[in-house]
Amino acid sequence: MGETIPIAVPRKGRPLESVLDRLAHRLDVTDLADTISSTLRHEKALTKGTIEPANGPDEHVYHRLATYSSVEDPTEPEYTLLRDDRDGKPRRIVFDSVTIPLAGVDGIPGDVSIQLVGREEPFRALRTHEFALGFDSADLVLEEVVELRPDPLESLADINTRIDPSDTHVQVVTGLGDTVYHTLMATPDVSSTGSIDRAFLERYEGPLCIEPRYERLVQAVLGTRVLEGVYFEYPQSGREEEAAIADTGIGVYLTVTGSTAREHGLLLGEQLFPSETVLLESSPEVTDTVERVRSLFAGPDLETELTLEP
Known part of the structure; x- marks a missing residue:
C-alpha cells in the first residue's frame, strides 16, 4: 500500500x-x-x-x-x-x-x-x-x-x-x-480632515469599529503605535458590519468591491492588508x-x- x-x-x-x-x-x-x-x-x-x-x-x-x-x-x-x-x-x-x-x-x-x-x-x-x-x-x-x-x-x-x-x-x-482586503473606511464627516489612511489614524483619537475576532489582527496590521488614543468598538450581534461602522464613523472590514460600504454612506480608504x-x-x-x-x-x-x- x-x-x-x-x-x-x-x-x-x-x-x-x-x-x-x-x-x-x-x-x-x-x-x-x-x-x-x-x-x-x-x-x-x-x-x-x-x-x-x-x-x-x-x-x-x-x-x-x-x-x-x-x-x-x-x-x-x-x-x-x-x-x-x-x-x-x-x-x-x-x-x-x-x-x-x-x-x-x-x-x-x-x-x-x-x-x-x-x-x-x-x-x-x-x-x-x-x-x-x-x-x-x-x-x-x-x-x-x-x-x-x-x-x-x-x-x-x-x-x-x-x-x-x-x-x-x-x-x-x-x-x-483569493485576495480580499482589510480596508479602512469612514463616513464623510470623520474623514473630512484628510485621506483615510494610516497617517490619518495616527492623528485620530476615538472609537474604531471592528469585528471582535479581528482585534489582534488589526493591532498587528496597524501597529500598536498607530492605535494610541484609539479604542475598539464592535458591531452588535446580528448587525451588518458596514452599518455598525457607519454608526461609529470609522472602522476596518473585509472588502472585495466595497459596494456594501458605499451603500451605507462610507468612503473607502487604504487597503491595509491583503487576506488570502x-x-x-x-x-x-x-x-x-x-x-x-x-x-x-x-x-x-x-x-x-x-x-x-x-
Whole structure:
C-alpha cells in the first residue's frame, strides 16, 4: 500500500473552494472539485433558508448527508454535520474528507495519494502536529501567533518574520490568490480632515469599529503605535458590519468591491492588508514526500500577494 499524505483544509467557504480550484488546475480532478463546491453552496443556501430542499421542507438533513457521502470509496467525497451559528443553530452539511491518488504526477511516486481532511481551524491542527501541510486563512495566523509590535505589518510575506519559533513551527509557504482586503473606511464627516489612511489614524483619537475576532489582527496590521488614543468598538450581534461602522464613523472590514460600504454612506480608504488562503507547513513533520506534494500547490503561475525570498 502506498503512502497517503493528509492535508488539513477548511470545512466550507472561500478558502476550501480556493484549495479545490488549485487542485483542479494542477490535477485532473475538475469534476470532483466542482461536485464538492456545488454541494456545499447548495447546503449553505438551504441553511440560510434561501431555497427549499428538493423533497420538501420535511426532508431531513441526515437523508441528504447519506446521499452525498461515500463511506466505501475514499476517492469519493464524504461530508459531516456541524451546528451553524445562524438563528436556531441549524445543522449544516460541511466537507469531511476525500482521497486523491497522485499516480502520473511528475516528481511524485506513483503510489502516493493526498487526503484532504476537513478541520474547523486547520492552522491549529498543524500547531498540534496532526498534519505536515494545511490550508487556512492568513487572518487566523495573525490572530493566533504573530507578535504585536509598534510598527505595522504590511504584507503577507512579513508574517513568518513575526512568528516566534518557540511558539510554533508552522510557517506560511504560499498564497492561493483569493485576495480580499482589510480596508479602512469612514463616513464623510470623520474623514473630512484628510485621506483615510494610516497617517490619518495616527492623528485620530476615538472609537474604531471592528469585528471582535479581528482585534489582534488589526493591532498587528496597524501597529500598536498607530492605535494610541484609539479604542475598539464592535458591531452588535446580528448587525451588518458596514452599518455598525457607519454608526461609529470609522472602522476596518473585509472588502472585495466595497459596494456594501458605499451603500451605507462610507468612503473607502487604504487597503491595509491583503487576506488570502495560504498553504502552511509544520516543519518538523515535513518529509521528502511531503516536499514533493507541497510543490503541487506552489508555483510561478499563482497570482498571490505572498512573495517569499527563495
